[in-house]
Amino acid sequence: MTTITTRDDDVAAGTRATDREVPRRRSRRRRPSGGRVLAWAALAVLLLVTLFPFYWMLRTALSTNTALYGSPGSLLPVELTWGAFERVLGTATPQEAAAEGGTTGSIDFWLYLRNSVVVATAITLGQVFFSSLAAYAFARLRWPGRDAVFFLFLTALMIPPIFVQLPNFILVRDLGLLNTLTGIVLPFFFMTPFAVFFMRQFFLGISREVEESARIDGAGHGRIFFQIILPMSSTPLFTLGLLTYVTAWGEYFWPLLVGRADESRVLTVALGIFRSQTPQTGPDWAGLMAGTLIAALPVFVLFVVFGRKLIDNLGYSGIK
């Protein structure tokens, strides 16, 4: 740690340090500034390509459907209106919907939205909690057969989900849970191999001294887990929770199998059905984009609130 700055120092010092280092680093490497300009341009193009589809969703959703066909290239909304959102959320009358060229069929978006919230919330709470319990037993407790059982859990990571989802469909059918939210939640509620693996990695890294001093004070494993380990693990718990929520929210295949009926339909399935029901000629694009925006919204909100933690801790999940 003398005058030579390493990349690792940059990491520690954060963005501001990087800015300061730029001229020095460049001269040190004798890089032409042209390359750097090019690199920034590439990054700008990348961000544009990433963000443009989101803008296009908004632009389309705020247009009337009839006007969309007249000026498909307009970068701004054409005939700016909330009509598409009103159509999707059921506050528009059929006459209003028809006037804007939208579908007049009723779609119970609020119900699907509620279903999605219930499903994703239940899966996240159950999966993160039960997987953490198991991960603690794998990481911190000593019992015969532990590593063999953990290895068995891990093999499930490599299984293509469809392989177990076909028999799971029969199981849910036999339990009488087809077309219920319980049926959609159940297979993801108790664990996923990934969640157990993720939390175990974190628990392995906690110093043993923390537990040992608590044990000397007479605390049992239950108390150690709930009063010491869990509070220490808020960051990985949030990261895992957010990843689980995003995955559960976006799940399409399983709810399509077991929750196709109206009362148990989640947003992703509803959007797929909405799309397949629109006529090939002149679909209600404005309505569809309004629907997709609403479907994307809760995850965006979570991301704005907790995103920083997720970004900073993504390494855990991939690098293992």
Place this chain on the structure above:
Amino acid sequence: MTSTAAAPRRRVRRWGDLPVAAVFIAPAALGFLAFYLVPALRGIWFSLTDQNLVGSGTFIGTANYQEMFADPLFWNALRVTAWYVVINIGVQTVLAVGIAVLMHRLTRSALVRGIILLPYLVANVVVALVWFWMMDYSTGFINVALDWVGLDRVAFFGNEALAIPTIALINVWRYVGYTALLVFAGLQTIPGQLYEAAALDGASEPRMFWSITLPLLRPVLALVLVITVVGSFQIFDTVAVTTEGGPIDSTRVIYYYIYQQAFERFDLGYASAMSVFLLVALAVVAYFQLKIMRSNQSDLA
């Protein structure tokens, strides 16, 4: 007194924390047994029966497998899926490494990383619908833009040769940021001194990338590749909401074909046989990937 106390202590050593562990692990073990282990065994059994959606099946031996190996649509599905995986993983991996190196070199801004991650947070179905709209032949923005620059419009989803590449690239858009952040985390484990030394020796940026970054990134890349390749084989959502397998079977990927056999033709037995095949194929692919990339060894040691 001493003799009675000694026995439990020995037992404690033998069984360790088993009673507590059993309580901690019970819910997850229940979930694992009910929704992974037993279904896996049942799936293999189903593949040997004529199981349908409503009743229960009877044993028919290897008939499903014989049907499968003679089914041109099955082989077509494998071919289409392999083509999808090659394009999807090829483009995504190269781009992700590029983006990660770019970020590593230029900025540590959390905002940039946040934006890069954004598409991953949106459901597959939503991503598929947005691009389906933007690539619409008559009113989609991309075709309108092609018009502006004087090029012919392209039927991205209607053209047999283009449908799979189109779907593969749409999913690159969704997953590349996530993959880039995983690679980015890997880049941060490479000691900066290596680059310092290389720079002192007058190495160019490309030289440093090929001689330092890429070799040291190999263990991370191997794991990322195993995860993304297994995931890529599961392409279903995008196909289901856009092309539904068409035009002329050109996007009928293996997942979609299994789904159709099980839930449109109610032949769960045949669908199970194909998913057993998929399981074995993926295990073989993962095994060779790990072997080739020697992911458990690091050049840093």
